[in-house]
Amino acid sequence: MSTAPISSTAIVPDRGRLNTRTNVITEFWRYRELLYFFAWRDIKVRYRQAVLGAAWAVIQPLLNMVVFAFIFGRLAHMPSNGIPYPLFSYCALVPWTYFSGTLGLASSSLTGNTSLLTKVYFPRILLPAGTVLAGLLDFGIATLLLIAMMIYYHIKVSWLMLLSPLAILLMIVLTLGAGMLMAAMSVKYRDIKYVLPFLIQLMLFATPIIYPSSVVPERFRPFLALNPIWGMVDCFRACLLPNQPFDFKLIGISVGVTFVVFAAGLYYFRKSEKTFADII
Amino acid sequence: MSAAIQIDKVCKKYQIGHVNPTLREHITNVMTLKFLKKKSEEDVMWALKDVSLSIQHGETVGIIGRNGAGKSTLLKVLSKITYPTSGTTRVEGRVISLLEVGTGFHDELTGRENIFLNGSILGMPKKEVRRQMEAIIDYSGVEQFIDTPIKRYSSGMRLRLGFAVAAHLDPDILIVDEVLAVGDAQFQKKCLDTIRKLRESARTILFVSHNLAVVENLCERCVWIDQGQVQMDGESGAVIRDYQESAREHKAVTVELDSTTGRRGTGKIRFNGLEFLSPDGMSQKIIRAGDPVVMRFHYTATDTVEFPSFGFKMYTESGVLVTETSTSHHSIYIPAIEPGVGYLDLNITSLNLLAARFTISLWVTDQTGATVHDNVENAVIVEVEPANLYNSNWFADSRFGIVYFPQKWDLSGIPAVENPTAKLPPPQLEPLPK
Numbered sequence: 001m002s003t004a005p006i007s008s009t010a011i012v013p014d015r016g017r018l019n020t021r022t023n024v025i026t027e028f029w030r031y032r033e034l035l036y037f038f039a040w041r042d043i044k045v046r047y048r049q050a051v052l053g054a055a056w057a058v059i060q061p062l063l064n065m066v067v068f069a070f071i072f073g074r075l076a077h078m079p080s081n082g083i084p085y086p087l088f089s090y091c092a093l094v095p096w097t098y099f100s101g102t103l104g105l106a107s108s109s110l111t112g113n114t115s116l117l118t119k120v121y122f123p124r125i126l127l128p129a130g131t132v133l134a135g136l137l138d139f140g141i142a143t144l145l146l147i148a149m150m151i152y153y154h155i156k157v158s159w160l161m162l163l164s165p166l167a168i169l170l171m172i173v174l175t176l177g178a179g180m181l182m183a184a185m186s187v188k189y190r191d192i193k194y195v196l197p198f199l200i201q202l203m204l205f206a207t208p209i210i211y212p213s214s215v216v217p218e219r220f221r222p223f224l225a226l227n228p229i230w231g232m233v234d235c236f237r238a239c240l241l242p243n244q245p246f247d248f249k250l251i252g253i254s255v256g257v258t259f260v261v262f263a264a265g266l267y268y269f270r271k272s273e274k275t276f277a278d279i280i
Numbered sequence: 281m282s283a284a285i286q287i288d289k290v291c292k293k294y295q296i297g298h299v300n301p302t303l304r305e306h307i308t309n310v311m312t313l314k315f316l317k318k319k320s321e322e323d324v325m326w327a328l329k330d331v332s333l334s335i336q337h338g339e340t341v342g343i344i345g346r347n348g349a350g351k352s353t354l355l356k357v358l359s360k361i362t363y364p365t366s367g368t369t370r371v372e373g374r375v376i377s378l379l380e381v382g383t384g385f386h387d388e389l390t391g392r393e394n395i396f397l398n399g400s401i402l403g404m405p406k407k408e409v410r411r412q413m414e415a416i417i418d419y420s421g422v423e424q425f426i427d428t429p430i431k432r433y434s435s436g437m438r439l440r441l442g443f444a445v446a447a448h449l450d451p452d453i454l455i456v457d458e459v460l461a462v463g464d465a466q467f468q469k470k471c472l473d474t475i476r477k478l479r480e481s482a483r484t485i486l487f488v489s490h491n492l493a494v495v496e497n498l499c500e501r502c503v504w505i506d507q508g509q510v511q512m513d514g515e516s517g518a519v520i521r522d523y524q525e526s527a528r529e530h531k532a533v534t535v536e537l538d539s540t541t542g543r544r545g546t547g548k549i550r551f552n553g554l555e556f557l558s559p560d561g562m563s564q565k566i567i568r569a570g571d572p573v574v575m576r577f578h579y580t581a582t583d584t585v586e587f588p589s590f591g592f593k594m595y596t597e598s599g600v601l602v603t604e605t606s607t608s609h610h611s612i613y614i615p616a617i618e619p620g621v622g623y624l625d626l627n628i629t630s631l632n633l634l635a636a637r638f639t640i641s642l643w644v645t646d647q648t649g650a651t652v653h654d655n656v657e658n659a660v661i662v663e664v665e666p667a668n669l670y671n672s673n674w675f676a677d678s679r680f681g682i683v684y685f686p687q688k689w690d691l692s693g694i695p696a697v698e699n700p701t702a703k704l705p706p707p708q709l710e711p712l713p714k
Contacts, residue, residue: 033400033405033406034400034401037396037397037400037401037406041386041389041397044388044389044393045386045388045389048388048429049388113384115380115383115384116383116384116401117361118356118361118379119361119377119379119380119383120359120361120377120379120380120383120384120401120402121359121360121361121377122401122403274362274363275363277356277361277362278294278362
C-alpha cells in the first residue's frame, strides 16, 4: 500500500500559548530555501521596471546625506566629532536607511501576502525575515559608497573595523525584532500602516544620526540609551570612524534594549501567528 | 497501520460581527471595561463542530457539502493554515495542500521564476524544481511565454502553469480544494488525470468538489459535511445520492391537486394528486435522469364514469411538447369507474429525459375525447436531476437535448483502435444556473 510514514504532524488547538511543538530554529532551517526565495522575490520585484534599478539603493541615503550636509553641516555648523560632516552623517544614514526602509516593508510583509497566509502553510516568520534578508542587498550597495567616501576622506584602517560585522548583526537583530512586532501587529491593527511612517520620521530626529550624541545634554543621555537605534548607529560609527566617543555603559543598555525588542517581537509574533489566517 | 489522517473531535469557532477591531476600539474597550463582558453566543459561528474522521493510507476521499458547510475550513485545519479551537488532528507523511492553484505567484516575475517560487512555497526543494523544470514547462504548455512576466498571461495560462508545478510535487497526502471549479475542459482533464495517477500510486487524497460526478468517479469514499458536522460518511454513490436528495428535500414530489383552480371539465372525476414512486413503491424524493419511475395518478370520482381515458402531456420549460400519452393510446378500455377514490400507475422503465424542468398537464376524458371530465394544465412541475447516464461521469443536462436514448457505441469498425474501452474523463461544465 504505502510506504512508512516519513513524518507525523499534529495540529493542536491554539490556547494563546506559544507554539512549542514546532521549534522555531528547526523549522527555520527546514524552510531556509523558502526564506531565500522570499528574499529573492523581494529583490527581483523591487527593481523591475525601474530604470535606475539598484542605483536607488545608493541614491536615497546619498541625497539624504547631501541635504543634511548642506543644512546641518554648512548652515548650522553641526559638530561631527572631528569627522567631515558628510562622512559622519552618511556612516549613520546607511544603517538607518536599512532599518527604516526594511521596517516599513516588513510591517506590511504579512498583510501584503494575504493569499499566501490563507492558502498555504509555511513558517510565517519567513515573510518578515525574507524582507530583512532582501534589504541587505541595498545595504551592501550603500556600504560600497561608504567605503568609497572613507577612502576619499583618508580614513585610516583600524582594528576596530573588524568589529563592524557585529554592528551589522546588531542592525539585523533590531530590524528583524521590530519587523516581526510590526508585521504581527498590523495583521490585527491596520493602524500600524499609518503610524509607522510617522514614527520612523520622528525617530530620525530623535536619534543622533545627523548630529553627534555629544550635543544631547548629559541629563537626557539615559533616555537616549533606551533608544535601540542609537546603539546601532553609534556602534557603526565607533567601528568605522576614528576616535569616536563610546559610552560603554549607555550603549550597552541600548544594545540590551535591542535584544529585548527582538525577544518581544519574536514572542508576540509566535503568539499571534496561529490566528493570522483567521483575522487577516 | 495507523491512519494517514486522524481527526479527533475538531471544532473551529469564528467570531462574527466585530471581527477586526481597530486599535482605537481596543482602547475604548479597555477603558469602558467592555472586554470583561462575556461575548454573546450569537457572535459565534461554529465552522466545524466535533468533526472526527479517520482516513487510511491510500484512500481517496471526497468531501461534499453546500457552500459554507465547513469543507474548506476542514482542509485549512489539516493544512495547518488555521488552528482548531478544540480537538486534534494528526497527519502522517508529507502533505501538500492545493487550496488554490498558483499560490504565491507574483505578477512581475516570469513564468520560470514563478515555478521556482511556487514550488518552493509548496515545499519542493530547489534541486527538485531544477531537475523537473523542463517537465513542468512541458506540462504547462506555456513554453513560449515561460520567460515573460506572468502579468502578461491569460488567466488560463496562469492556471496551467500553477497546476503544472502542483502536478510535479510528490506528496504522501494530497489535499485538493475545488481546483476543478476553474479552467477549461482540457485543463480539468489534465487535473483529473494527475489526481488519478496519484491515486493509482496509493497516495492518500482528500478531495473537495462540487462536481459530484467527479467525486463519485474518483473516490470510493465520500464524506458529506453539513453545518460543520459530518452528516454522512461512506460509499460515494450512497452519500452523493442522499446529499442530492437533501438538496431537494423541500420540493414536494407528491403533488396535491385538490385545491388547483383553473381546471375545466364536468368534474365527475378529478385528479387529486400525482405521485412519483420508485419501482418498489417507495416515495421518491428526487427524480434522476435514467431512473425507473412510477407515476401514480390519484383520482376522486363523484359519479359513475363510463369508459374514461386518463392521459397527460409533458412540456419543456420553453413549451415544447415532449410526450403525450394516455390509456386510450394503449388501447386500454376501462368500462366504468364507480364513485370513490383510486389511482392508476404508469410504470416507466427508464426515464430517458436529460436533466431539466418539465411541466405536466393532466386530463380525463371519455373514450372519444369529446367530453372532458377534468383537465389541469401545468398541473405539476417536475425537476429531473442529472445522473451519470452513460457511466462516463458526463452529467448531461438540457444543453445536450431533452431526451437520451438507451445506447451503445460500437468501435469495432475502426481498424486501428487498440483499446476501444479506454475512457477519457468528460469535460467538466459549469453547472446551469437554477
